[in-house]
């Protein structure tokens with residue numbers, strides 16, 4: 198079945214990478230993107246903030262995009278150790294991940310904070326990838342769809358439009374564990390997300406919904422062709438160029 202939304206395969210390198218290894222990885226992914234000449238899908242890598250500018254320079258002209266993993270809600274000011282969306286844009290980023298579950302749990306980021314960061318991304322001219330997802334306890338308690346709805350309503354800013362928003366569904370229990378939901382569970386979550394988005398914006402049908410959580414080359418074809426899945430947010434497997442490109446090929 199032909200896709201109506203262009204898939205996005207986004208790699209989240211997390212806190213991994215020193216200059217030489219990171220640039221080698223970025224160049225390998227960029228070479229794969231150039232060679233494939235894809236016009237029907239987009240690839241993005243999100244290195245640590247220290248490497249955004251160098252990676253953006255190294256992959257320039259290849260078609261591979263570069264993003265940040267987090268940003269502060271403010272454009273500048275007395276926020277020691279933080280980085281603004283404007284700084285990411287200045288370094289060559291086109292996207293920024295906001296509300297990743299590791300930031301929600303490690304740094305206490307609430308839906309309201311995530312929403313402010315998504316607004317900051319727009320202010321700077323970046324596309325936010327807003328992450329949501331249930332914990333294992335929430336899934337086992339039958340609360341998955343309700344949790345996703347609450348997170349979406351709290352994290353997606355007013356004034357959203359498909360061209361400036363990506364949502365990533367990442368079950369917390371599937372991140373970095375090798376466990377994945379069933380295809381039916383992914384499809385049900387994505388269908389619910391799109392329905393909730395329909396109440397928040399007029400062109401929800403155009404928003405790209407990524408699945409994230411233990412995606413790898415060997416399970417990508419199955420996971421990413423589930424109903425309403427428009428690509429992937431990939432952690433561990435994005436640190437290997439061949440594996441990341443295999444995921445992109447499988448879409």
Ligand code: PEP
Nearest residue numbers: 372373409410411432433
């Ligand atoms: C992530 O951190 O966004 C992620 C999906 O990680 P992994 O692919 O390693 O599960």
